[in-house]
Amino acid sequence: MDLYSLALNVLLMGDRQSGRSSVGNALIGGEEFQTGTCVPGISVTAECQRLSRNFQRYFRRQGVESDLVLSVVDTPPLLPSPHTVSELCPGGVHVLVLVLRADWPNERTHLREHALFGPEWCRHALLVLTHADHLREAGLHPSAFLMQANDWLRALxxxxxxxxxxxxxxxxWSCIRGRPLRxxxxxxxARNHHKGLSVTESLRGATNV
Incomplete structure (x- = not known):
């Protein structure tokens, strides 16, 4: 194990205009992922895009200062193919980031994550709710928002x-909140021992059940 550097693959998934690219920019600390106003119902991201950044001396591991090499893959709303994910995330997906808008109703099941990664996807998953400034403007605390959310969102x-x-x-916001999100x-x-989730192995395991 290399104590001086840790490479993590992060896969962003979400619906149209959910803020996936903005979350990606927050993670890498830049503006490389394309964002902007678009036609309602049309996604700015049309194909998968992978960007990386090396954060030098980002954290300590076993008493040693280590770099964090973060590779972030932004995906279009349609489910990426297993082959595409395997190519863009060599070594597997370490963290799966599900992006939803806090100010929009969300009413769907995440069957596509299960179909792509198998039942283990939730162990590697993090939920990011964007546009939370609308909650603040409404005087609604995040914990209160989750308590009032629909059954599907609370379960997720x-x-x-x-x-x-x-x-x-x-x-x-991306500069301010990027570090806490990383x-x-x-x-x-770390809870998963920095083991990546392999698409191929997950699908094979699900098939053998």
Whole structure:
């Protein structure tokens, strides 16, 4: 094990205009992922895009200062193929980030994550709710929002083992909230011993059940 560097693959998944690319920019600390106003119902992201950044001396592991090499893959709303995920995430997916808008109704099951990764996906998953500034404007605390959410969203928040992270879309939010989000991803990956989730192995395991 290399104590001086840790490489993690992060896969972003979410519906149209959910804020996936903005979350990706927060994670890498830049503006490389394309974002912007678009036609309602049309996603800015048309194909998978992978960007990486090396955060030098980001954390300590066994008393040694270690770099964090973070590779973030932004996906279009349609389910990426297992081959595409395997190519873009060599070594597997360490953290699966599900992105939803806090200010929009969300009413669907995450069958596509189960279909792509098998039943183990929730162990590597983190839920990010974007546009949380609308909750603040309404005087609604994040914990109160989850208590009032529909059954599907509450169940999803409980199912993902990485927990729930709220991000707002005010100015400089990505710079301010990027570090806490990266830290939460790092803690989740550490609980899984930094082992990546392999698409091929998951599908094979699900088939053999």
């Amino acid at each position: 928040a409980e199912e993902v083992e990485g927990g729930v992270f709220f991000l707002d879309n005010t100015s400089n 830290d939460q991803l790092l803690r989740l990956s």
